[in-house]
Amino acid sequence: MADTSSARAQILGGIRKALGSAEGSDEARKRLAVHPRNLVPARAQLPQDQQVDLFVAMATEVAATVERLPALGDVPRAVAEYLAGLNLPAEIRVAPDAALDAIPWNERPTLTVSKGRARDSDGASVTGAFAGVAETGSLMLLSGAERPTTLNFLPDTHIVVLTRSQVVGTMEDAWDRLRGLGVAGTMPRTVNFITGPSRTGDIEMRIELGAHGPRRLHILLVED
Amino acid sequence: MAEKHPAPRVGLFVTCLVDLFRPTVGFAAVKLLEDAGCTVEVPSAQTCCGQPAFNSGDRRTAQELARNTIAAFEGFDYVVVPSGSCGGQIKKHYPELLADDPAWAARAQRLSARTYELVSFLADVLGMTDTGARYDGTVTYHDSCSGLRELGVKEQPRRLLASVEGLTLNELPGAEVCCGFGGTFCVKYPDVSNRMVEAKTADIQGTQADTLLAGDMGCLLNMAGKLKREGSAIRVRHVAEVLAGVTDTPPIGEKA
Amino acid sequence: MQPTTHAFPENARKALSDERLQKVLAIAPAGFVNRRKQAADRLPEFEALRDQGRDLKNHVLANLDTYLEAFEAKVTGQGGHVHWCRTDQEARDAILGICRAANAKTVTKGKSMVSEEIGINDYLEANGLTPIETDLGEYIIQLRHEPPSHIIAPAFHLSKKDVEGTFRQAHTDLPPDRVLDDPKVLIAEARTVLRRKFQQADVGITGANLMIAETGSTVIVTNEGNGDLTQILPRVHVVIASIEKIVPTLEDAALVLRLLARSATGQEASAYTTFSTGPRRPGDLDGPEEFHVVLLDNGRSALLGTEFQEVLRCIRCGACMNHCPVYGAVGGHAYGWVYPGPIGSVMQPALLGVKEAGHLPNASTFCGRCEAVCPMRIPLPKMMRHWREKEFEQGLQPAAMRKGLGLWAWFARRPALYHAATRMAVRALGALGRGKGRFAKLPLAQGWTQYRDMPAPEGKTFQQMWAEKKGKR
Numbered sequence A: 001m002a003d004t005s006s007a008r009a010q011i012l013g014g015i016r017k018a019l020g021s022a023e024g025s026d027e028a029r030k031r032l033a034v035h036p037r038n039l040v041p042a043r044a045q046l047p048q049d050q051q052v053d054l055f056v057a058m059a060t061e062v063a064a065t066v067e068r069l070p071a072l073g074d075v076p077r078a079v080a081e082y083l084a085g086l087n088l089p090a091e092i093r094v095a096p097d098a099a100l101d102a103i104p105w106n107e108r109p110t111l112t113v114s115k116g117r118a119r120d121s122d123g124a125s126v127t128g129a130f131a132g133v134a135e136t137g138s139l140m141l142l143s144g145a146e147r148p149t150t151l152n153f154l155p156d157t158h159i160v161v162l163t164r165s166q167v168v169g170t171m172e173d174a175w176d177r178l179r180g181l182g183v184a185g186t187m188p189r190t191v192n193f194i195t196g197p198s199r200t201g202d203i204e205m206r207i208e209l210g211a212h213g214p215r216r217l218h219i220l221l222v223e224d
Numbered sequence B: 001m002a003e004k005h006p007a008p009r010v011g012l013f014v015t016c017l018v019d020l021f022r023p024t025v026g027f028a029a030v031k032l033l034e035d036a037g038c039t040v041e042v043p044s045a046q047t048c049c050g051q052p053a054f055n056s057g058d059r060r061t062a063q064e065l066a067r068n069t070i071a072a073f074e075g076f077d078y079v080v081v082p083s084g085s086c087g088g089q090i091k092k093h094y095p096e097l098l099a100d101d102p103a104w105a106a107r108a109q110r111l112s113a114r115t116y117e118l119v120s121f122l123a124d125v126l127g128m129t130d131t132g133a134r135y136d137g138t139v140t141y142h143d144s145c146s147g148l149r150e151l152g153v154k155e156q157p158r159r160l161l162a163s164v165e166g167l168t169l170n171e172l173p174g175a176e177v178c179c180g181f182g183g184t185f186c187v188k189y190p191d192v193s194n195r196m197v198e199a200k201t202a203d204i205q206g207t208q209a210d211t212l213l214a215g216d217m218g219c220l221l222n223m224a225g226k227l228k229r230e231g232s233a234i235r236v237r238h239v240a241e242v243l244a245g246v247t248d249t250p251p252i253g254e255k256a
Numbered sequence C: 001m002q003p004t005t006h007a008f009p010e011n012a013r014k015a016l017s018d019e020r021l022q023k024v025l026a027i028a029p030a031g032f033v034n035r036r037k038q039a040a041d042r043l044p045e046f047e048a049l050r051d052q053g054r055d056l057k058n059h060v061l062a063n064l065d066t067y068l069e070a071f072e073a074k075v076t077g078q079g080g081h082v083h084w085c086r087t088d089q090e091a092r093d094a095i096l097g098i099c100r101a102a103n104a105k106t107v108t109k110g111k112s113m114v115s116e117e118i119g120i121n122d123y124l125e126a127n128g129l130t131p132i133e134t135d136l137g138e139y140i141i142q143l144r145h146e147p148p149s150h151i152i153a154p155a156f157h158l159s160k161k162d163v164e165g166t167f168r169q170a171h172t173d174l175p176p177d178r179v180l181d182d183p184k185v186l187i188a189e190a191r192t193v194l195r196r197k198f199q200q201a202d203v204g205i206t207g208a209n210l211m212i213a214e215t216g217s218t219v220i221v222t223n224e225g226n227g228d229l230t231q232i233l234p235r236v237h238v239v240i241a242s243i244e245k246i247v248p249t250l251e252d253a254a255l256v257l258r259l260l261a262r263s264a265t266g267q268e269a270s271a272y273t274t275f276s277t278g279p280r281r282p283g284d285l286d287g288p289e290e291f292h293v294v295l296l297d298n299g300r301s302a303l304l305g306t307e308f309q310e311v312l313r314c315i316r317c318g319a320c321m322n323h324c325p326v327y328g329a330v331g332g333h334a335y336g337w338v339y340p341g342p343i344g345s346v347m348q349p350a351l352l353g354v355k356e357a358g359h360l361p362n363a364s365t366f367c368g369r370c371e372a373v374c375p376m377r378i379p380l381p382k383m384m385r386h387w388r389e390k391e392f393e394q395g396l397q398p399a400a401m402r403k404g405l406g407l408w409a410w411f412a413r414r415p416a417l418y419h420a421a422t423r424m425a426v427r428a429l430g431a432l433g434r435g436k437g438r439f440a441k442l443p444l445a446q447g448w449t450q451y452r453d454m455p456a457p458e459g460k461t462f463q464q465m466w467a468e469k470k471g472k473r
């Protein structure tokens, strides 16, 4: 690999010369440590109940579909009916996520369930989520050994299981939750904020769904 | 207001294009100001605000002309300009142009603080609500860029036009889009400028108005020139002419 | 890509006589304008967020060294690599080096303006690799060997018929009699073809809308999901980003993201906003094994501390071009290089020099609409004026223009002479024009009278009439 250290020295040197300082700044270091919030719009600063409603409304606006379920136990039925309703094969690729372990897939023997990262042949995936952001109706998904990112992008249909308590107001709230996990400041390899299904307006500015990623995003919002 | 306070002394900055092409606008401005109780003077030491030099990258000349204007207009309560573009030059750009000139920076600031575009001065500073004028026609109004975006001239002309008897205003779609004049731009890039003014005249024709108004001679010459080239019968006037009821001179680009 | 920026007037003429392009330009930018306005109106805090965005980026630029170093430390600490590149050539070499080390043959690419700036596709191709653009618009124009005409919608100058023709020519392994008359079908075809490419690719290159110093993350914002497939499927993920894209923290990213999607497409949020941090972690079932950030300067640090510093706040949303009447008249290709519209008129002289790009800052009426919508409140007209000042200092403007303005200024500095001269000129012109009230032709004013009449002056100057009136009073 080429050594770019002289370029590094020159670029940083040039910047410091233009800024007239060589020390770096305490103000900047402090900002990194404290990560203060900027102005956060009032829209999503609501009681959690209303945040959930806002989340549903915003997600629906961007062409995601949302179904509310009383319990995780209802997920297999909901998935099977959703796929059947669209005449899609009853086959799902599920994230090997401990958070989804409580789902009783075997209650729906007609549903073919396999676990792992997505393969090109997978038509539908089921994953969990880390949070739902009410302000924009976005889902926040973290990568990890139990949560392969390919499931979020390769299949045509992406079904996401989100629990009610996972709904937060804003992206800032979601960052706070992530930081609160304690794995001190480490971001997972990939954090996806997903707002509706894949889309493109690249041909004559007409919005079409399903460009490269899923053309359907179905959210199962489960009470907890 | 004239009874309560001594008449405000207003210096009129005529602008090159009004001075050369359309003195009528200058007299309309004087009438509007005098009717509203101002004393109007026109310093003869004024020439050009320097914007052509400024926008051509000739900062030094722009600074010299700025100093000339500042000197000519010291001592007035207000300086009023029947153009958003020249008004913007004085109000927004003089302070910036002379910021590093210790002898002139404060003087530029003082002039800036006292300078107004004509229509917004009438409406916002003098609180004029009724012009008492009459104009029988359907007009449409183009928002000139500098007035709109540098000086916030938008509602004021509409408010005053609403008080003109006999006048109907048909809003111009895309009223805030540039007409393609742009000073030297229109002769440096004539093809692009033409495309822009073509789009503008198409929108103007679409309003069914018989008269086009705007607050800046540059834009007016451009749009009038294009409308006339296209054979349009739409009359073109500076908004001050209609507000002052001074409409006996032929419209811009038409014979007596 | 060889710039043709110096030929702006000819490029513009070509664009103006291109009927197909004019049809698109009559509709598309207005769509962007309306959607942005709706999105901005819907968020009461939008203007305040713009203020904060401006302040944030000013703060970043004033502490750029600190944030870049912090970013680098985080990337390295998580097993990634940072490559510092002064020039486009260094960046090309760095990327080629990474590809060679990975034994790469096929390289997929997410949309990245910086990759256009450094011309990476041609370079990789010349070195035996196959780069494939995966953003639908970029893919289409890559097949057509055209540069993008818009930074957000690179192929928006093309009709679906154009795309159909392009696909028929390129996808020769598909049945020639297939029906391709609907955008849906075209998109599906591209999706299928590109899926294969994603699976073959050894290296994926994306840009970055943001880099985050706090976490060492890079962020991409897309609607298609191609940028994600580009970085999770190949073994190696290369991010090419210019140094000013850095923000301090995740909270600061949230601020910029609120402005970006709304300003660009009028969306509340784009479909995919993805934060990438280092290579895949132990136990991960997917994701790249290597993570490289190619940090490009290419003249940007030299803008710090100059009158052009503020342009480094740009987040490449495209709002300035959507609202620009000049862009709206001629489209993106006329600008002759990577960055069109007002941002191009400020950036291209910085990147290509005023000699090559001098037309662009002049081809503006200073109508100010770009500045009025720029989420980062960049004073674009002011910066174009600064480029004009540079040109003036270097004597690069046309001689006739210089002379004419010089003469005007000479008189304007001498009020008495000025009034006498203008009186004479106006009297002569007024007499000539009295018959019609306007001129269809006028010597020295062909630029004007080629397309429009010149209204005649009334015959006397205002100053003259005022003096006469005062004399009488």
Ligand code: SF4
Residues within 6 Å of the ligand: C263, C313, C314, C315, C316, C317, C318, C319, C320, C321, C342, C343, C370, C373, C374, C375, C376, C377, C378, C380
């Ligand atoms: S200059 Fe402003 S409006 Fe233009 S692309 Fe950059 S951020 Fe967007």
